[in-house]
Amino acid sequence: MEEIKTDVLVIGAGSGGLSFAAGATQMGADVTLLEGHKMGGDCLNFGCVPSKALIAAGKQAHAMRHGAQFGVTPVKPKVDYADAKRHVHDVIATIAPVDSQERFEGLGVRVIREYGRFVDADTVEAGPYRIKARRVVIATGSSPLVPPIDGLEDVPFETNETIFDLMEKPAHLIVVGGGPIGMEMAQAHVRLGSKVTVLEGQKAMGKDDPEMAEVVLKRLREEGIEIVEGAQVERVSGKAGAIKVHTSSGDFAGTHLLMAVGRKANIERLDLAKAGIAHDRAIQVGADLRTTNRRVYAIGDVAGGFQFTHVAGYHGATVIRPILFGLPAKARTDHIPWATYTDPELAQVGLTEAQAREAHGDKLEVLRFPYHENDRAIAEGKTEGLIKVMVVRGRPVGASIAGAQAGELIGLWALVLANKLKIGAVAAMVAPYPTLGEISKRVAGQYYVPRLFESDMVKRVVGFVQKYLP
Incomplete structure (x- = not known):
């Protein structure tokens, strides 16, 4: 096993990890970056970027249907769903070089394409490498939460990590979850020609100001999205193309199922206990983003709190100060x-x-x-x-x-x-x-x-x- 010593080890090449790595290496630190999956993390590959690209496709189709008030004859758009998805992948490919291994190696970062796990307080093993670091930044992000619903293991379903590879337009998409991801995907798909039903166990867009949420929900319903609140999912059944979701508010049938009920921190691979890092559903950190192991910081989704790409980037910039300069720094939330x-x-x-x-x-x-x-x-x-x-x-x-x-x-x-x-x-x-x-x-x-x-x-x-x- 090859031994590596480094000033800072960054685990995860999403927004937070890349922000920190770029800044730290250009300020003179020796930085090693681990990424076992895709450079750019969830935002580039499965989240912010592809979702906004699909939303843009939906907006174009919607505009074609609604030109009458401007003196433009409305037409029914001919939507090629596969081409809309190719647009999504073209957008990802255009942005990808900014987050690429080649770019970061060009900046001076040692990039290793392996998952990492702690073996002690300051040592991580990743594939054939054993890495000892003065400081470690955990930036492993989060993944779609898939709840243990009866029957789900036998029924095909999509998450935000798979739906952008789906090239066949859903005839009837059932979305479980009425939060931001669910609502964005629901509107994009109804505008691209799918029938859409959103099932929410409590209140749709329930984390937002109710008055503001109602402005959005009113429009979504007007566009044809069926939004069912208070619909706790009890069981799913069926097969590809014929899926049924059984809820406390009745049964709903569709051709495709999207699970959009939340996110979970990516901590399973890390062996945090071996490094003395406390966690529950996410890694426990103080306002300074330091874990219970004083050598280790956690940033972005894996640290709990706000799960936004820009927060991860903000965290990455925040921990530059203590790690590189030994100066105090705390992350705020009131201005996010x-x-x-x-x-x-x-x-x-x-x-x-x-x-x-x-x-x-x-x-x-x-x-x-x-x-x-x-x-x-x-x-x-x-x-x-x-x-x-x-x-x-x-x-x-x-x-x-x-x-x-x-x-x-x-x-x-x-x-x-x-x-x-x-x-x-x-x-x-x-x-x-x-x-x-x-x-x-x-x-x-x-x-x-x-x-x-x-x-x-x-x-x-x-x-x-x-x-x-x-």
């Missing part, structure tokens, strides 16, 4: 944005309205502004939705957006929360006209309506000045 890329989109940063009311009570002010009062939204026929900003003593503590380009618009509010800016910073911004970005400025302006336009004191001052100022 996220988005669901349905149409309309839904985005959030910081506290929701309910969370803010619980935390701040009567000190909270909720500012609101609807899309239907934005000129650009009117021009483009995208008037569904609204923005809400939660403000305490003039400082935003959260923002929720449901509507067109919500994922883009939330970035401004992430900046505000990250830098603890006051609402006046956004109100003072001059946004180009006409843009959806004006929605943020207009909602910020709502903070001053009662203070300026509804204030008797202000009116008295204005009256005095107009009367006496020469």
Whole structure:
């Protein structure tokens, strides 16, 4: 077995691992990177990238059906589902070189295409290699959670790791799980011509602000998606092309089944106990992302908490500071944005309205502004939705957006929360006209309506000045 000594061993070449490895090696550290599966991890190969590419295909088909309001004759699109999937794979292939083994070796990273497992506190075995590292960063990500449902072992089903290789269009796709993955895939498929049923055991999009979620769910139902809430799956039966899902709300039949009920941390291969690393469903870390083994850090999905690609990248950048420079650093969560890329989109940063009311009570002010009062939204026929900003003593503590380009618009509010800016910073911004970005400025302006336009004191001052100022 070949012995390797390295400054930092990174286990996992997804967003977090690659972010750390690129930064660390360019700052002079000797970095070894292990990846037993695909470079780029879940996001590039099975998650963010392919899902958005398929969503884009669905949007094109949807636009062809809905041109009448713009004077464009609607047509029924001829959807080649296999070609839509080839578009997905072309997108992955275009982005892949940025995450490739060749690129990282060019940066100076030693890349080993093997899975790793701990043999002691600072040593990992990976294939024919035994690697001793001063510090270890675990960035193994997460995988689809497949619950132990009776009959599932005998029925073919898809997850986000397999559905992008499916080249035959489902006649009727049953989606189990009403969260972001399930809803994004449901809308993409109904727009590409499939019949779609979503089965959710509790509340669809239940982790989001209910008012915002309803904006999205209303549109999804209008597009023909059957969404059944409170439908706990009890059993599945059937065969390829004829699948039945038995739930507490009745039985549902379809041709294909997508399981989208959540994620589980990838810790099974690691032999964490041998390194003294505590874990339950994910690796236990402190605010500094350090595990119970002081030599080892865990970042991204495997550390629990928010399971987003951009969080993994943020974690990777955060642990650069303690590992390379011996300086303290802690990961925050209050400024982390996220988005669901349905149409309309839904985005959030910081506290929701309910969370803010619980935390701040009567000190909270909720500012609101609807899309239907934005000129650009009117021009483009995208008037569904609204923005809400939660403000305490003039400082935003959260923002929720449901509507067109919500994922883009939330970035401004992430900046505000990250830098603890006051609402006046956004109100003072001059946004180009006409843009959806004006929605943020207009909602910020709502903070001053009662203070300026509804204030008797202000009116008295204005009256005095107009009367006496020469």
